[in-house]
Amino acid sequence: MKNKKLQILLPLLFAFAVIVGIFLGYRLHSNMPIAGNMFRNVSRGSLSEVLDLIRARYVDNVSVDSLGNTAIEEMLTKLDPHSIYIPAEDLRGVNEDLAGRFEGIGVEFNIFKDTVHVLTVLKGGPSDQAGLSPGDRIITVGDSVVAGNNITSDRIRGLLRGPRGTKVSVNILRGARKMPFTITRGFIPLYSLDAAYMLNNTTGYIRLNKFAESTYEEFMASLEKLQKEGMKELVLDLRDNGGGIMDEAVEIADEFLPGDKLIVYTEGKHSPRREYKGRRPGLFEEGKLVLLMNEGSASASEVLAGALQDWDRATIVGRRSFGKGLVQEQYGLKDGAALRLTVARYYTPLGRSIQKPYEDGIDKYHDEILERYQHGAFVNADSNVYANGKAFKTAAGKSVYGGGGISPDVFVAFDTLNIDTTVSLFYRKNSIGNFAYWYYIANKTQFTKYATPVQFNKEYEVSDDAINQLIDFARKDSLVIPNLNEKETVMLKKRFKSMLARQQWRNEGYYVVNNEGDPAIRKAEAILGNNK
Incomplete structure (x- = not known):
């Protein structure tokens, strides 16, 4: 009976501790999701006592950290689908993805029959400079034999990655020849931009897979390259782009919109309205623009699409986007984990909130895309207009809606x-x-x-x-x-x-x-x- 009471109390106690920490901590810049420890000054309380008692007196061995994580995760499910707890062991990977780089040797690999094969080598990266080639088989890394002993991808990454400037020795097989290499680790980019090329003599194509710290820089380099190749109009592909850092989407929108037009604004109960406007002449303010989206386009992708649609700057082609209109800030916790907390909603220039409903629970929220598919929204144009939300009119007289993603101007059915x-x-x-x-x-x-x-x-x-x-x-x-x-x-x-x-x-x-x-x-x- 006592154990059951502890199970009931733990989520409530963790909720109290986290909420106290949030109010005593400091806030980040609203869209740069990296922060320090928020709990340095929080006094020891009942929560710590309960965990100490479990650790010292509980009948069986139990992971107190795991109990704590479970309690936090359960508590956050009562808030919204995008407030999440990030355990310390996962935080590095999450931050690397947002930063758009990690520290390593710059190869893609796969494991075939217990042998690590180099699939591709990053051009100009550490392994390329050292002389590695696709097809090389890695036999040893440092003192560790990595061939023929049930090696895993996670273990290989752990051996190959490390601080920039440090060296790692590898032995490879190239054909039948064994060859040693010493590789100096460096920064390895995680590119946001998948492709940028000319579809024809005048039409450029750019595809972005996320919005990280390097996205705007990558985008601008590609935009300038395509313009030199004769680009007059652009297809910007944001299909399956799940978002990321909102500021990067704002910077890209500014390249398409003239003057100081409003691009997006955010507002929450504890976050006063903050407006993001154009700040400089854009590189592509007049050329024709088509933006591709689908049900996998979310968050920062929807910020960009919403601004261009509200200002009649682009034609949105595809299917209705995901519908994530919530803004998160990331706060560091004492144990090295992090809390990513929803602090505001974002609104398009016309005032649309495109967040889809989540009052029926997180499971139903995440199953909503599957329900769209089952109800024909992937092949039926009429199902792609989310008209349950408030209607707005653009300056050109086009009707747009809030409440459930960005509806396309031109529908394209899913390719079965x-x-x-x-x-x-x-x-x-x-x-x-x-x-x-x-x-x-x-x-x-x-x-x-x-x-x-x-x-x-x-x-x-x-x-x-x-x-x-x-x-x-x-x-x-x-x-x-x-x-x-x-x-x-x-x-x-x-x-x-x-x-x-x-x-x-x-x-x-x-x-x-x-x-x-x-x-x-x-x-x-x-x-x-x-x-x-």
């Missing part, structure tokens, strides 16, 4: 071919990606003659023999693959070609190939008046 049941079998064990690596290494001279992914996409054709080898590879990996029809073969060739391009040019190569024939991009080009 992408979930073809036969082709999807190849994704179960990453058969396409794994075979693409082996095929690329075995036929590398075929690919190095292509200077750019655009040239590769135009000139390279996947052979029937390569597809037959891929099918055999998948079958040997215990997948039951039926005979493919013509449509399935075409689709599989495209997927395989995109993964080959990724081997040589990373994400940009993948998207150059994968975007070929993409319905949303075709629609964007038609809107821009140069569908070629």
Whole structure:
């Protein structure tokens, strides 16, 4: 009975401690989610006594830290879906993703049959400078043997990553030759920008996967490059971009909007209204602009899309966005963990809050995307207008709505071919990606003659023999693959070609190939008046 009482009291006691800490702590800059310890001056109270009693007197061994984490997480579920507790062991990775970089050697790897294979090497990075190449097999890292002993990806990352400027020794196999390397670790970028290239003579394309500290800088470098190549109009792809740092989205919006126009404002019970406006002449204030979104576009992506839609600056193409209109601040806790707490809502220039409802619980909130799919919202244009929220009018007379994401100006249905049941079998064990690596290494001279992914996409054709080898590879990996029809073969060739391009040019190569024939991009080009 006493144990049950403790279980009931723990969430309440943790709630009290966290709330006290929040009010005694300091606040961050509203969109830079890194903070220090908030609990240095909090006096010892009942919560600590309870945990000490459990630690000292409880009948069985128990992880007090785990109990505390569970209590905090349960408490936060009573607030909103985006207030979260980040355990200390996860915080470094979260902060690295927001910072847009980490410290390491600059390789992508995979483990095949207990052997670590280098898939790609970051151009100009520490491993590239040391001489590593795709296809190398890592045998040892320092004094640790990493081949043939059930090595895990997490352990490899732990061995290869480390402070910038420190050195790590590796032994690799290149063919049958064993070779030693000493690599000086450095900053490794986690790029926000997947691709930037010309779709045709006048139309540029930029795809962003998140909004991190480096996003605006990456965006501007690519925008300037495309303008030098003759870009007059732009397709900005934010599909499946889950957001990040709002300030980065504001800076990018400023490049499209003239004058000191309002871009977004935030407001909460304890956060007075704060407005974000344009501050300087933008680099692309007049060219035609199409912005691509879907149900995976959220938060900072919706800030950018909402501003451009409210000011009639861009045509939004795709499907209704996720609907996250809450602003979080991150606060450091004494044990090295962090609390990311919702402190305000954001509003588009017309005053729209696009946060979708969450009063029915977090599970229902996260299942809402699945419900959209089941109710036909992915293929039915009428389902993509969230008209339950308040209606607003833009200066051009267009109706826009709050309350459930950004509704597109032009709807594009979900491409059901992408979930073809036969082709999807190849994704179960990453058969396409794994075979693409082996095929690329075995036929590398075929690919190095292509200077750019655009040239590769135009000139390279996947052979029937390569597809037959891929099918055999998948079958040997215990997948039951039926005979493919013509449509399935075409689709599989495209997927395989995109993964080959990724081997040589990373994400940009993948998207150059994968975007070929993409319905949303075709629609964007038609809107821009140069569908070629």
